[in-house]
Amino acid sequence: MARMNMVQALNSALDVMMARDPDVVVFGQDVGYFGGVFRVTDGLQKKHGLSRCFDAPITEGGIVAAAVGMAAHGLRPVAEIQFADYIYPGIDQIISEAARLRYRSAGQFTAPLVVRSPYGGGIFGGQTHSQSPEALFTHVAGLKVVIPSTPYDAKGLLISAIEDDDPVVFLEPKRLYTGPFNGDRSGAVQSWASHPGGETPEGYYAVPLSQAAVVRDGADVTVLVYGTMVHVAVAAAQQAQIDAEVIDLRTLWPVDIEAITQSVQKTGRCIIVHEATLTSGFGAELAALVQEHCFYHLEAPIERVAGWDTPYPHIFEWEYFPGPTRVADAMRRAVGT
Amino acid sequence: MTNENGSAERLEPYVPQPRARPGETPDFSNLVLPAAGAAPRPQTDTKPQNMRDMAFNLIRVLDEKGQAVGPWDPKLPTERLIAGLRAMMMTRAYDERMFLAQRQGKSSFYMKCTGEEAVAVGAATALNPKDMTFPTYRQQGLLVARGYPLSEMMCQVFSNAGDPLKGRQMPVFYSSRDYGFFSISGNLATQYSQSVGWAMASAYRREAHIAAAWIGEGSTAEGDFHYALTLASVYRAPVILNIVNNQWAISTFNGIANGADTTFAARALGYGLPALRVDGNDFLAVVATTEWAAHRAHANLGATMIELVTYRAEGHSTSDDPSKYRPADEPGAWPLGDPIARLKQHLMVLGAWTEEAHASLQAEVTAEVRAAYKTAEALGVLGSEHRHSPASMFEDVYKEQPWHLRRQRQQAGV
Numbered sequence: 001m002a003r004m005n006m007v008q009a010l011n012s013a014l015d016v017m018m019a020r021d022p023d024v025v026v027f028g029q030d031v032g033y034f035g036g037v038f039r040v041t042d043g044l045q046k047k048h049g050l051s052r053c054f055d056a057p058i059t060e061g062g063i064v065a066a067a068v069g070m071a072a073h074g075l076r077p078v079a080e081i082q083f084a085d086y087i088y089p090g091i092d093q094i095i096s097e098a099a100r101l102r103y104r105s106a107g108q109f110t111a112p113l114v115v116r117s118p119y120g121g122g123i124f125g126g127q128t129h130s131q132s133p134e135a136l137f138t139h140v141a142g143l144k145v146v147i148p149s150t151p152y153d154a155k156g157l158l159i160s161a162i163e164d165d166d167p168v169v170f171l172e173p174k175r176l177y178t179g180p181f182n183g184d185r186s187g188a189v190q191s192w193a194s195h196p197g198g199e200t201p202e203g204y205y206a207v208p209l210s211q212a213a214v215v216r217d218g219a220d221v222t223v224l225v226y227g228t229m230v231h232v233a234v235a236a237a238q239q240a241q242i243d244a245e246v247i248d249l250r251t252l253w254p255v256d257i258e259a260i261t262q263s264v265q266k267t268g269r270c271i272i273v274h275e276a277t278l279t280s281g282f283g284a285e286l287a288a289l290v291q292e293h294c295f296y297h298l299e300a301p302i303e304r305v306a307g308w309d310t311p312y313p314h315i316f317e318w319e320y321f322p323g324p325t326r327v328a329d330a331m332r333r334a335v336g337t
Numbered sequence: 338m339t340n341e342n343g344s345a346e347r348l349e350p351y352v353p354q355p356r357a358r359p360g361e362t363p364d365f366s367n368l369v370l371p372a373a374g375a376a377p378r379p380q381t382d383t384k385p386q387n388m389r390d391m392a393f394n395l396i397r398v399l400d401e402k403g404q405a406v407g408p409w410d411p412k413l414p415t416e417r418l419i420a421g422l423r424a425m426m427m428t429r430a431y432d433e434r435m436f437l438a439q440r441q442g443k444s445s446f447y448m449k450c451t452g453e454e455a456v457a458v459g460a461a462t463a464l465n466p467k468d469m470t471f472p473t474y475r476q477q478g479l480l481v482a483r484g485y486p487l488s489e490m491m492c493q494v495f496s497n498a499g500d501p502l503k504g505r506q507m508p509v510f511y512s513s514r515d516y517g518f519f520s521i522s523g524n525l526a527t528q529y530s531q532s533v534g535w536a537m538a539s540a541y542r543r544e545a546h547i548a549a550a551w552i553g554e555g556s557t558a559e560g561d562f563h564y565a566l567t568l569a570s571v572y573r574a575p576v577i578l579n580i581v582n583n584q585w586a587i588s589t590f591n592g593i594a595n596g597a598d599t600t601f602a603a604r605a606l607g608y609g610l611p612a613l614r615v616d617g618n619d620f621l622a623v624v625a626t627t628e629w630a631a632h633r634a635h636a637n638l639g640a641t642m643i644e645l646v647t648y649r650a651e652g653h654s655t656s657d658d659p660s661k662y663r664p665a666d667e668p669g670a671w672p673l674g675d676p677i678a679r680l681k682q683h684l685m686v687l688g689a690w691t692e693e694a695h696a697s698l699q700a701e702v703t704a705e706v707r708a709a710y711k712t713a714e715a716l717g718v719l720g721s722e723h724r725h726s727p728a729s730m731f732e733d734v735y736k737e738q739p740w741h742l743r744r745q746r747q748q749a750g751v
Contacts, residue, residue: 033358034588034662051350055589057558058525086524089560124445124719126507128523279741308731308745314445315496315504315719316730319749 004200005192006177009151010040010116013158014078016204018048021076024162026053028063028080028116037082038118038177064090064115068097071113076162084119084171085131098167099142111167114158119147120228120275121307121321122175122185126314132227132276132307137169138253138285144168144209145252149176149230150197153250156207164209173227181228182235183323210251212259218245221269221334224260224286226252229273229322236327244331252282260286261293268299269334273327278306305330353597355590359660363670367597368646370672373400373619374407381633385611392602392612395646398621403682411625413462415689419698421462421620422684424482425454425677427702431477431487434706435494439508439655443718444494446508450475452618452650452668455676456551456581458482459623463631464549469539471519471532471550474509475581475649485516487709496724497717503725503733526552526559529578533568533640536576540637547634549577549627554601554644555586555594566608566642573639577630578610580642581617583649588662602644610642617645618673620680646673727751 004012017024026041032055035042044053056063060081067077081087087094098111121130137145146161146168148154154172161168175181179190180197192198216234220243225233230248237244245263249255264270270290272283283304290302305322313320356364376396379388398409405412413421432449439447450457457478464470470479480490492499494508502512512520519528519535532550539546552562557580569576580601584591595601605612611633615626623645630641648671652659664670684690717723731738731746738746 029586030588032352032589037587037656050352050354054352055593057589057594058555058586059558059560061560062558088524124507126510126523127505128507128510278745308749309741310730310734311505313505313730314507315500315724316727319727319730319751 001199002202003193003198004151004155005179005198006148006151006154006172007039009155009200010158010172011042011044012200012202013155014041014044015047017159017162018044018052020204023074024076024078025070026078026080027056029056029058029082031055031080036080038174040116041080060086060088060090061093064093064098067113067115068093068101068111071111071167072101072109076112078114078116078162081115081117083129084117084133085128087115087117087133090115091136094137094143094167094169095140099140102166103142110165112165114161114168114170116158116170116172118174118177119171120173120175121312121317122181122228124314124317125312127311130312130317132274134171134252135276135280135282138282142166144254145171146209146250147171147173147227147252148250149173149227149248150195151192151200152197153207153213155200156205157209157250159204160206160209163206171227175228176231180231183232183321184235185318207250210254210256212250212256213248214245214259214263215248216244216246218243218267220244220267221271221331222247222263222267223271223273223331224249225273226250227275229275232322232324233273233327236324236331239324240328240331242331242335242337255289257289257293260290264290264294265297268297270294270298271303271305271330271334273305273322275307275322277309278304279309281306300334300336303330303334353592355592355663357664357667359662359664361664363664363667365670365672368672369395371395371397373397376407376409378408378629381629382636382638383611385606385609388611389606392606392614393600395614395616396622396626397616397619398625399619399679399683403679403686405621405683409622409625411621411628413621413624415684415687417462418680418684418689421458421624422677422680423698423702424458424461424478425620425680426698427705428454428458428478428481429677430702430706431481431490434710435491436655438494438718442720443714444496444508445719446655447494448474448509448654449651450477452671452675453581453583453647454478455620455623455680456579456617456645456647459620460549460579460627463624463627465546467517467546468631469517469519469535469546469548471528471535471548472521473528473551473553473581474521475553476551477509477511480511480513480516480518483516485513485518487706488712491709491713492716495713495716495718497713497721498723498725499713499716500725503729505730525556526561530561530564530568532576532578533565533572533574536574537572540575547575547577547631549579551579551581553586554580554582554591555589557601557604558594566605566610569640570608570610573637575634575637576640577627577634578640578642580644581647582644583647585649585653585659585663587653587657600644602642605642610640612642612644614644614646616673617647618676618679620676621683648673
């Protein structure tokens with residue numbers, strides 16, 4: 001077993017899949033010679049050739065559109081959008097085209113593509129390098145949405161996403177690229193080298209889509225979470241000394257409803273944590289699902305902890321970020337202590 | 338399938354490559370440089386179809402000796418030349434100081450415009466101060482040339498208590514309605530089509546002021562670029578559409594944004610717009626072409642596209658190391674030189690400038706930057722408590738704060 005950070009794990013997933021399947025092509029802004037602004041595609045052009053890992057013009061709409069065309073033809077394109085904040089010019093091609101192609105052509109044409117994009121804050125990126133737009137995609141019929149929280153999952157999930165026959169929006173928590181983050185910005189920088197999630201096989205393996213992971217067993221409250229906030233939730237449970245069960249969804253949609261139901265029926269309490277803005281965020285969908293599936297088991301109101309409903313403010317990043325204190329407070333309210 | 342000779346052929350993928358990568362010799366042999374003064378100057382009411390060649394030419398005024406030659410010489414009085422030189426030197430001194438501040442951990446990010454100072458300062462020299470500009474993040478020279486207080490720019494970079502944008506934007510994403518400088522977006526090219534709308538509104542209101550927009554050559558691949566050209570052409574919007582061709586979009590050479598066998602200016606032709614292609618490191622040529630385009634816009638003849646051929650002499654931002662993707666000595670090999678050095682040389686040829694005067698001006702701008710820095714730093718830097726109130730983060734989302742934001746502000750305890 002090798003030790004990898006999340007960048008290396010994602011790079012390894014692409015490398016493994018490019019070696020296994022000549023139909024896998026990788027493209028996006030700065031991904032070729034340079035290897036991507038976050039280095040995720042480092043070395044892939046040199047190893048797999050110019051036509052399999054190449055630079056794209058600054059045209060997110062064009063990048064996704066080209067991926068749709070390639071995928072419809074039979075390739076397995078993995079397109080990078082440099083920051084999730086820049087995905088919007090591509091959103092018509094994702095929503096109106098990639099997501100619906102199978103349906104509208106009755107299966108004649110499909111779009112087995114992956115759109116990879118770093119998302120989330122914590123790097124002083126201001127409102128154009130910090131957003132969490134996942135709920136825009138979970139709202140769209142026909143899309144799968146995946147967000148890993150460890151290098152191991154990042155590699156295994158990206159491999160599954162590439163092998164999946166439907167379009168996948170794969171959002172990468174950039175704050176976790178080089179190490180886990182418990183939400184305490186003043187604490188020492190953490191590394192994946194000493195985290196179990198950094199143990200990553202060199203070769204091929206898949207982490208199945210639509211399977212959540214219980215990252216912390218607990219009896220008192222279920223925490224539904226994904227991406228950066230997984231680590232914050234675990235830290236918050238320790239801080240509050242609450243026996244929380246932390247469930248890393250890993251695939252947001254289609255979500256692992258069984259894992260959610262099982263846990264909430266056990267604990268009777270549920271809080272939902274995401275970095276994205278609160279209103280109409282994915283937490284709203286999760287809250288509705290928990291209410292539908294677990295109503296008679298609930299002993300406390302479902303609470304959401306999320307980014308405030310403002311654009312991501314540059315200098316107030318840490319007032320905006322739903323850190324461990326806010327998450328711990330919500331846990332305490334849920335369990336009534 | 339067979340080719341013209343009747344033999345079977347398979348298709349081949351194609352991805353263009355730059356002429357030189359790290360470790361290779363810089364190569365600008367593809368850049369055809371007509372002599373200064375050689376490009377003709379069409380009348381400003383020339384129909385676009387009668388001046389198509391200008392999109393493939395290169396307008397240059399300053400020759401190698403520093404003399405202003407040919408029909409595009411804007412014949413500026415000496416004091417305006419010196420004002421332009423001063424603004425370019427101020428911009429460079431400002432950039433150097435703020436880049437250093439980022440390296441010292443006093444701001445989260447910075448972007449220089451080194452080597453491209455004439456692009457913004459030349460335009461500001463030709464435009465009326467009330468003309469509205471829609472810049473990218475690399476036209477800080479517009480604010481400097483228009484006399485916007487340096488200390489306020491610095492406060493924005495520091496996101497401190499004096500930041501006019503209340504700490505909300507990343508460094509260098511300035512905004513100043515008073516100085517005709519549209520709010521910078523991180524999302525590329527969006528300002529380009531907005532500038533057309535602004536210009537249409539100016540025409541609708543029968544105003545006297547035009548608009549100007551800038552875009553990097555890399556971002557001409559965005560849809561917004563094409564929306565802008567379509568709308569500007571259809572509605573004859575009084576706007577100047579500048580393309581800053583600085584050769585590099587982060588690590589991506591400009592051949593990825595454009596086929597190798599055409600120019601960026603030529604994109605205007607398909608839309609029926611007039612295009613000028615200009616030496617962007619030649620202050621006089623930038624002034625002259627901007628004046629031409631402004632004259633045309635004021636005469637209700639609509640938009641002009643200007644491609645400014647220049648070179649990004651340093652990294653894209655504080656986040657990248659250009660020697661990782663282009664030859665380290667490429668900036669020195671750039672054939673159009675440095676805009677400040679070239680204007681200085683011109684002033685000396687005119688007999689209006691000396692080395693002593695230049696050194697004295699350098700000392701003056703350095704002192705001004707230093708003084709502004711002192712003022713700004715006293716109002717806080719990244720990581721200090723001197724910043725706007727965290728409660729202000731909930732303001733301006735809407736004009737009136739709705740119930741949910743009031744509640745969230747209370748929950749935040751600010």
